Amino acid sequence: MPALDGRSVGELLLDCDLLVREVLMDTPLMDGRVMVRTWGEVVEAAADLWRAFPESSPRAAQPERRDVGQVLMEQLQTMNSNLMKAARRRQWPGTGTGDDRLLTVCENLTTAAELLARRRTDVRPMRPGVEADLDAAKARLMHVLYVGAHGVQVALNRDLRDLAVLPATKRAALPSESVERTIEARDRMAAFEQLAGAYVSGTFPAALHGEHKPPAEPDRLPQALATWDIQAHRALAGTPTAATMMLIAQTQGHTAFASQTILRAAAETGSIEPGQYRTRLAPALESAQASWVALARTWAQLAPQRGRQLDPNLVTAANEIRAAMLEIIHDRSGVASVETLAATDDLKHVSRTLQLGLATATDLAYALREATGDPQLRASSRGVNAMAMALEARGPYGNVSTEAWVRPADHAHDRPIPLPDMVRDSVTRAADHAVRAAATAAGAAASLATPDGMPAAKTLARSTDSHGYGDQRLPALQAAAPVGPLRR
């Protein structure tokens, strides 16, 4: 059952894990006292969640044995209570603001505990998959405490260093026992961390392999592909840079690799027509991958170090494409088996989404080729020189130019320069190749059978001619044809 914001227990715990990792990284910027104020609540919330976890099925051999983790959690809770009692008694760290991220961790843990319904596992034994998911949740929860405690400890150490270098006048204004209390809190946090670490070292990250993987959000991939398409076109419509072209080509190549991974599984499980995949789509996708990779390599060579900054929106969109693909393709340990993919994802639905993604790739390839002709485009002097030399060497007379391709001063500082005609022509040919390959792949994908047995492309361009396609058929369809050998 999800929380009001839609997150499951696993997702809430994952968020906590990421938050404490951030806290740990940023402790040099944080106040140890603020963190101690909030830490007590984190431990209390964690203990409540642990108690809310369903009890593991009793092992036949040790029916009376108590859960080791439960005992450890009680120990940690006691340590925390002692620390908090001492803090109240000595009025240190006193009242004040709490740490926002640790407070969010508290909220997440409390929400997760509320989501867990009580269940009697002594009556109905827990299935192995649920048991593994429970072990993973416990490992992650203890990891949150372990990393969080270390973060508080690092922040307190930082406070001690600050106190040591404080001018005498300012130090005199502080309560005399500040240093003493900070040392005590730090030492207690160190002991807490060590205890939590004992559990973590035996379970993390191995136990996470049993974590339940929810099915991918059905709308995530279509949304990611659409956003990427928009951002890439926007980036090319503005002032395109070599770095932008590089990222677009590389991301398109990755999309083609990911698409083939999914579509192959779809073909093997009958979600799409296997014969068409094998004879038309697979070779076309391989050709598209090769073209995009070649184009990405070319632009990587030409992208100058000055001016490699990328539009953050484009980077975010590329990240989201990758994440959406991985959510489908990966299980906990790597690329999921065909059986797992078929069991966890609606491969027919995903295949239809990928068909559309391959169709828009053609338009993007055209936009990329057009941007190659932009006279404002600048490239690395060293990259231009190396490429021009290589191109000339491939010509009939070898390297015979008496003039340098770039000025020595530009080369020395690797200044961005306009593309010479020979280099621009070569890049345009590579872009042309990407256009043709993308169109072929889109055409092959469009001819895949839909669930009702009708080719998807036919619904787009139905006609009266003998082949079922009229003159208004998509350019992509015209280019569709088997190319190249199948990948092993």
Place this chain on the structure above:
Amino acid sequence: MTSKTPETMTPGTDGLAVIGGVILLLEAAADRCLSLLAADPAPGLEESFALSDLGLVARLAASQARALLPVDIELLDVQIAESSLDRDDPIELVRAAEALTRTVPIEALPRGSSRVVVALCDILREHG
């Protein structure tokens, strides 16, 4: 930017130079993945997908790291050991980038570097 190697840098500019080195190593990893993908014969589909994923995530992490540097900083003067950049295995280049971040205290790195460090650790966890 300083032209000192990470081994001889002093506090102050060290953090920026480390991030500069991380960028170069990550971009070298991304380029290396593309070279391997362009090899003839091409790797099998699973290996290709893994290489493509590593190359893209390395490129995106490099971009994330680049955003931490002031705009007037140039990477041309950043020196990292030749042996680091010459590594054939792209994951070794990422490993070198992660190791580089550990050559200075975390507080010496520019603000926001924690996300880059986390990204490096995630790449190594997923592909290492």
